[in-house]
Amino acid sequence: MEWHLWRVIPRWVTFMGETTFMGRDALVSIHWATEWKEVNNSEARLFYRAYEVNLRWPILFQLQLHVARYPLGGKLRRHKDIIRNGERQYRIQFILENAEEGGVLECERFVVNTRRFKIFEPARYRHEVTEVKQGERRLLNFGIRFSLKPLRPCPF
Secondary structure, rough: OOHHHHHOOOOOEOOOOEEEEOOEOOOOOEEOOOOOOOEEOOOOEEEEEEEEEEEEOOEEEEEEEEEEEEEOOEEEEEOOOOOOOOEEEEEEEEEEEEOEEEEEEEEEOEEEEEEEEEOOOOOOOOEEOOEEOOOEEEEEEEEEEEEOOOOOOOOO
């Protein structure tokens, strides 16, 4: 589902995946999932719903919420997230249900690491979720991404 609300609201605000207006970045964009998405390939197996709020001027500031479920066999391969130079990114995970076996988030360095609460920097440190061998892993994953560098001049 995609809405084009630019006809009724100022052109620098967009919703539901629409992040450009007439070829320009929106200053504010809001995205939300209407259904579960499945990732099932050699690198990952999981289901998730994503919600985001982006502010693109005068600095980049992005808030994300992913509701994720790793079923039996679910995993996420070892990787670093890709962000632009000068940006920072943090992930805050609230584990709602740990798998009985496997499904463990492993990271080179955590800011906080407890059984049900984790904070880490996914773009600086390699991380992975081991394969779920028994049970299911469910979590809320909050993301904060920002840049303190000013972006280009205001587009209006």
